[in-house]
Amino acid sequence: MKINLLLDMVGQILIANRPRPDLMSIRFNTLGAVWQHKGTLPAANALGVLEVYLRECVIDPLRLIGTVISVTDATRVKVKFEPPGQQIAI
Numbered sequence: 001m002k003i004n005l006l007l008d009m010v011g012q013i014l015i016a017n018r019p020r021p022d023l024m025s026i027r028f029n030t031l032g033a034v035w036q037h038k039g040t041l042p043a044a045n046a047l048g049v050l051e052v053y054l055r056e057c058v059i060d061p062l063r064l065i066g067t068v069i070s071v072t073d074a075t076r077v078k079v080k081f082e083p084p085g086q087q088i089a090i
Contacts (some may be wrong), residue, residue, distance in 0.1 A: 014059050026052065032066060032080040042077060043067045050079060 026035040033050055042048060048069045051061035066079040 011059055015056060018059070020053055020056075021051075030081070032069070032078065033064070034074050034076065034078045035070075037077045038075070041071050041075070044068055044071055047082075060063070084089075 022038065024035060024038065026033055028034075028050075033052075048066065048068070050064045050066055052064070053061045064081050066081040069078045069080050071077055
């Protein structure tokens with residue numbers, strides 16, 4: 001019980017010192033993701049890492065590797081996720 005409290009306190013300190021990106025809506029599933037992008041748009045067919053911060057209490061984001069399929073309406077980005085490697089898929 002004390003270890004959980006200690007981990008929670010350290011997590012809160014780390015969160016306070018590590019700024020999060022602005023909130024935005026995203027739809028994603030096992031195949032890919034779609035969101036309205038703010039700022040510099042990624043190029044079509046670019047490979048990259050999508051970081052999704054699920055909750056304030058989780059310090060590290062969920063990181064998903066994907067390829068930009070399309071950029072439409074000058075802000076809407078659609079990404080297709082790459083299949084995980086053999087070690088992760090098992």
